[in-house]
Amino acid sequence: MATATTEIPSSPKHASGRPTQKAAKKAPAWLAALPLLVFLALAFGIPAIAVLVSAFSVKDPATGTSHLGLDNMTDSLQGAYRTALWSSVKLSAVVAVVGGVLGTILAQAVVASRSTMLREAVLTASGVLANFGGVPLAFAWIATLGNAGLLTTTLGLGDAGWSLYTFWGLVIVYLYFAIPLMVLVMTPALDGLRPQWQEAAASSGATGWQYWRHVGVPVLTPALIGGMVLLFGGAFAAYATAAAMVGATVPLVTLQIADALSGNVLVGHENLALALSLDMVIVAALVMAVYLPLRKRSSRWLD
Amino acid sequence: MLATRIRLAVLAATVTVAGATLTACGSAPDNAAADGGSGGAKSAKTATSVADVGGLDQLVKAAKKEGTLNTITLPPDWANYGAIIKAFETKYGIKVKNENPDGSSADEISAVKSRKGQGRAPDVLDLGQSFAISGAQEGLFAPYQVSTWAKIPAGQKHPDGAWFNDYGGYVSIGCDAAKITVCPQTFADLLKPEYKGKVALNGNPTKSGSAYAGVFAAALANGGSLDDISPGVKFFGKLKKVGNYNPVESTPATIEKGETPISIDWDYLNVAYADKYAGKGIQWKVAVPADGVLAQYYSQAINKAAPHPAAARLWQEFLFSPEGQNMWLKGYARPVTLPAMTADGSADAGAVAKLPKVKGTPTFPTEAQATQAKKVLSSTWATTMAG
Numbered sequence: 001m002a003t004a005t006t007e008i009p010s011s012p013k014h015a016s017g018r019p020t021q022k023a024a025k026k027a028p029a030w031l032a033a034l035p036l037l038v039f040l041a042l043a044f045g046i047p048a049i050a051v052l053v054s055a056f057s058v059k060d061p062a063t064g065t066s067h068l069g070l071d072n073m074t075d076s077l078q079g080a081y082r083t084a085l086w087s088s089v090k091l092s093a094v095v096a097v098v099g100g101v102l103g104t105i106l107a108q109a110v111v112a113s114r115s116t117m118l119r120e121a122v123l124t125a126s127g128v129l130a131n132f133g134g135v136p137l138a139f140a141w142i143a144t145l146g147n148a149g150l151l152t153t154t155l156g157l158g159d160a161g162w163s164l165y166t167f168w169g170l171v172i173v174y175l176y177f178a179i180p181l182m183v184l185v186m187t188p189a190l191d192g193l194r195p196q197w198q199e200a201a202a203s204s205g206a207t208g209w210q211y212w213r214h215v216g217v218p219v220l221t222p223a224l225i226g227g228m229v230l231l232f233g234g235a236f237a238a239y240a241t242a243a244a245m246v247g248a249t250v251p252l253v254t255l256q257i258a259d260a261l262s263g264n265v266l267v268g269h270e271n272l273a274l275a276l277s278l279d280m281v282i283v284a285a286l287v288m289a290v291y292l293p294l295r296k297r298s299s300r301w302l303d
Numbered sequence: 304m305l306a307t308r309i310r311l312a313v314l315a316a317t318v319t320v321a322g323a324t325l326t327a328c329g330s331a332p333d334n335a336a337a338d339g340g341s342g343g344a345k346s347a348k349t350a351t352s353v354a355d356v357g358g359l360d361q362l363v364k365a366a367k368k369e370g371t372l373n374t375i376t377l378p379p380d381w382a383n384y385g386a387i388i389k390a391f392e393t394k395y396g397i398k399v400k401n402e403n404p405d406g407s408s409a410d411e412i413s414a415v416k417s418r419k420g421q422g423r424a425p426d427v428l429d430l431g432q433s434f435a436i437s438g439a440q441e442g443l444f445a446p447y448q449v450s451t452w453a454k455i456p457a458g459q460k461h462p463d464g465a466w467f468n469d470y471g472g473y474v475s476i477g478c479d480a481a482k483i484t485v486c487p488q489t490f491a492d493l494l495k496p497e498y499k500g501k502v503a504l505n506g507n508p509t510k511s512g513s514a515y516a517g518v519f520a521a522a523l524a525n526g527g528s529l530d531d532i533s534p535g536v537k538f539f540g541k542l543k544k545v546g547n548y549n550p551v552e553s554t555p556a557t558i559e560k561g562e563t564p565i566s567i568d569w570d571y572l573n574v575a576y577a578d579k580y581a582g583k584g585i586q587w588k589v590a591v592p593a594d595g596v597l598a599q600y601y602s603q604a605i606n607k608a609a610p611h612p613a614a615a616r617l618w619q620e621f622l623f624s625p626e627g628q629n630m631w632l633k634g635y636a637r638p639v640t641l642p643a644m645t646a647d648g649s650a651d652a653g654a655v656a657k658l659p660k661v662k663g664t665p666t667f668p669t670e671a672q673a674t675q676a677k678k679v680l681s682s683t684w685a686t687t688m689a690g
Binding site: 148244249250265 | 406407408409410431433434437499500501504506507508509510511512515543548549550551552556557560561562564677680681682683684685686688689
């Protein structure tokens with residue numbers, strides 16, 4: 001109370017009373033975010049530090065003592081681990097690009113149709129399918145298109161050289177949840193494209209292609225890339241589906257981490273697993289870095 | 304003062320008992336000092352044999368007082384564990400809390416480390432042998448020698464009893480005779496063109512113990528040895544190249560669905576599948592391949608910081624009694640004391656007759672050989688099988 005009364009006389013010294021008032025308002029706003037910040041520090045900060053420390057500590061199997069070193073990190077970037085990391089990046093990139101393009105086209109078709117029923121049906125289905133993952137997803141595909149799958153046996157796909165258990169098989173399965181996710185991301189962005197822009201372009205003599213080339217896609221680019229980053233992350237971190245479906249035939253970094261961290265065979269590879277997770281964090285951070293500068297542009301046009 | 308006196312008594316008891324070991328003496332004082340519980344529990348905590356607690360009756364009494372046993376990663380459909388747990392519960396009136404039934408040895412060790420001193424830490428562990436050896440090196444286990452200690456063959460137990468093998472089996476080839484005209488009997492058979500896309504492992508050999516043993520057995524069948532697992536990796540590479548390898552991890556569900564009509568797995572699991580699916584359109588036949596005879600055993604260990612030390616020791620006594628050993632046998636696993644039990648006639652002859660026939664003698668990799676094999680496996684498996 002005392003401070004409040006002293007502040008009031010001092011405020012007329014400034015051009016107006018607003019700046020101090022604003023500052024006074026800002027502090028509680030920041031305080032309100034404190035629980036979130038504490039949660040972030042606990043839920044992400046501590047594990048991140050643990051990963052960092054363990055990834056750089058090397059354990060001597062004979063004496064059981066640890067020291068700081070780069071051995072785990074260099075191991076994690078060599079041989080089978082490098083193959084797995086590269087394969088994971090490739091798979092995620094293909095899923096992000098293919099899923100991103102197909103999802104956007106599907107979302108545009110739904111938005112352009114102007115049918116509320118179709119729109120709601122597609123969005124609800126997308127919401128369900130985007131969350132369909134893990135072992136149930138793998139098993140659904142195995143039962144349908146695996147070696148003894150329903151379609152494989154009835155259509156004789158096996159003799160035609162079809163195999164679900166390959167890189168491209170995994171891409172198809174991942175697209176099953178990636179495309180719906182992209183539809184969910186892109187539909188609001190496509191809604192943000194004002195019909196007036198298209199009309200303005202048309203009355204200036206632009207073709208449909210020109211409209212998309214010069215207006216539509218540039219405005220959508222941030223949302224498009226944001227969605228693709230999301231798909232990349234989803235595919236990059238996916239584990240259970242691949243573990244149940246392809247084993248080692250498509251080497252993936254998440255599978256390698258699981259082998260090293262939790263298994264009945266390899267002993268004492270925990271820190272290597274954490275080094276591999278650190279590699280994943282770095283890759284994810286690099287991909288995010290592409291997206292962040294674009295976020296500002298998206299808010300200029302679409303809100 | 305009282306604590307010191309009890310500590311001395313415990314120390315004296317430990318020292319006088321035959322078979323007491325250096326490790327036991329070393330661990331006795333700090334266990335006794337750390338815990339101020341009742342006298343019975345304390346002696347159970349450091350007991351290295353049933354005699355230390357004054358005989359089986361005393362052990363049962365102390366265990367009943369604890370009332371609970373924490374176990375971890377015991378799948379009920381694996382080697383008859385479901386029935387074994389139930390039998391233990393009914394016999395002694397002790398509740399078994401089995402955590403994470405489908406977990407792995409690595410999960411068990413991390414539970415021991417992360418829950419040290421907590422009441423929900425696992426009391427007993429069923430580990431892959433390499434985890435038993437490394438855990439003993441780290442001093443995580445309480446040494447204990449069950450009453451039937453002498454029946455466990457040398458080489459299947461830690462000299463102090465920090466771990467001791469419990470049950471095991473042979474690498475075998477399971478096959479659905481309803482779908483496959485002629486079931487493969489050897490590793491060489493698996494390369495035949497008729498098995499295109501049909502041959503699966505129970506998981507990834509860098510993670511699953513049975514798949515790892517499968518690769519080792521394939522090595523023995525293809526000119527490799529216990530010192531050299533790489534022919535096994537090459538064999539699976541070849542299997543992949545000719546199109547016979549099926550990367551789907553075989554589980555009861557994939558077998559039922561027909562997605563893994565041929566599965567390399569422990570013989571006790573494969574034979575149990577045969578029972579499970581009899582009359583469901585699946586004729587699961589099991590063969591132990593004569594060209595790659597490899598057996599492996601899992602190990603028991605007691606958590607040094609077990610919250611229920613008496614129940615933990617009673618569980619081991621139960622498992623290694625003829626009753627417990629015969630229950631594993633009924634689950635088609637070969638209990639570690641089977642040779643001794645066959646000799647003294649305490650083995651269930653009917654269950655022995657149901658075990659798959661094995662030609663040739665089993666071989667076991669030593670710890671050094673296993674370490675070398677894992678190194679080769681973790682660096683070559685993924686690259687060989689990729690593509």
